[in-house]
Amino acid sequence: MSSPLDAPLRALADVIRQADAPDRLRRSVVDFMAASGVRGEDLHAMATVPPDRWLVYRRLVLHRFVEMVENGLPRTAATLGRERLVREVERFIDQRASQSPYLRDIVAEFVAWASDAWSAGPTWPWLIDLARHELLGFEVSSLADEHDVSGTDELAIGKPVVMQRSARLARYAYAVHDLPDDITDRCEPVREETAILAYRDREHRVRFLKLGPLAAALIEELMAGELLGEAIRRACELVHVELNDAVLGDIAVLLADLADRGVLRGAVHCTDP
């Protein structure tokens, strides 16, 4: 229920958000405003504004949201095509809009919405994986960083590790990371269980690393805060690999590589009792 103070505000938000607003406004501005809770002198004044003038704000907001999604998810947007993208963003604004004061968060909010909205019979079954992968790069480029490396210890079996805070691991059903950089290339990804680690290098560039099953399971355990030794044991168990010297050697190489890339910062610092 609107108060007299916020009824006009709500009406303008309804113009911008509601999917059927253009049609309803063109039928009757006064009915639209009344349905949004506008009364009295406000209703009289707002009914005199032509529909197209109301819709200026709808177009401005839609343009900003579409631009943000295109910027964050360029290949996803190109796959949908401009007309379909605009329709999807209109649906997103209608059903959810943004909950964040940070404009860039629209990209993650759109992907979260699409994960539900596109689940029923999407035209491209891999499209959500692609959107999630593009979002991964977009988010990792700007996530708040970086642990103070001076506060870490040497790696030890009995300690959890410190990872780069902006590093993220994602799993896809399609190898969307293999699609070419040229977004006009319409080739489709192959169906293949894929695990990708995204992180920022020392020049703030986003890097993607394809992981094997054991490496992915281990990094997930480490990111969850498990002790290094326990993480190794559980990862081997999860992917049905026998923990032997050869496997331990592979894990040592992996950890050294992650440290070299700046992803693995050391062990959590423990002060003496």
Add this chain to the structure above:
Amino acid sequence: MRVRKLAGVGVGLRWAFLDDVAHGAADGRVEFFEVSPENYMRRGGYYPAALERVAERHRIVTHGLMMSLGSTDPLNDSYFRELRRWLDRFDPPWHSDHLCFSGIHGALLHDLLPVPFTWSMARHVAARIREARDRLQRPIAVENVSYYLELGHAEMSEAQFIAEVTEQADCLLLLDVNNLDVNATNHGIDARRWLDEIPMNRVVEIHVAGPEPWDQGLLLDTHGAPVRPSVYALLEEVVARTGPVPVLLERDNNIPPLHDLLVEADMVDQTYQRALRRWQAAHPSAEASHVVPP
């Protein structure tokens, strides 16, 4: 709350030329850069790192986008906590945001939406400005926005609304003369009379920019074109009344190379200096440290 002085012409810092500015391309060319905190808050990576380098070379003024002062939703606690932390880092002389709302009932629309010019809205916005000032522990300036329709039954003019809000909130005013020019063109407002009605003594900063023509004969406040002659004329009129306050050149769309933008900033400065000479002639005992001899 004491307001520290700043004057001269600055430019809105945009990512298109952030790296150039961080490496000194604008050294000695502008008095300050203005940034929108929301683009840098709660963020890591390249852009905040580059901003740190800019702040080593230039004064930073902050101009927010999402305070949503007209909304009936409560002020966003986490946003204000983060904003205060961020402002404390860069310590601008004041923080500004817009006389508008950006969302309602939890849904944010990321635009500067108009509010009704009513007594109850003036009280409501003023109370939120006072609350924002208390939360941020910093002077707040509010900016007049471009609007494409009057929302609801207006009980006063926009200029009277601005005067009422700033008086009740005892806050500062960021006067966007481009927005005034856009509104004057779109709604047939007498801009000079509008200037007579606003509290000029509260103006701490001025914005200039260029709009673009749109459907329905509207001028749209896109910050996508050079400053119009009518805006230069209004700028001179305003600075001749306010004296030395900072003037910001904004450009958000069709952004030219930094060199071209700095040339335009020089043109803004020529108008600014001419206006300051008029102001000084009318205030011969006033401080003239920012006036360049003819």
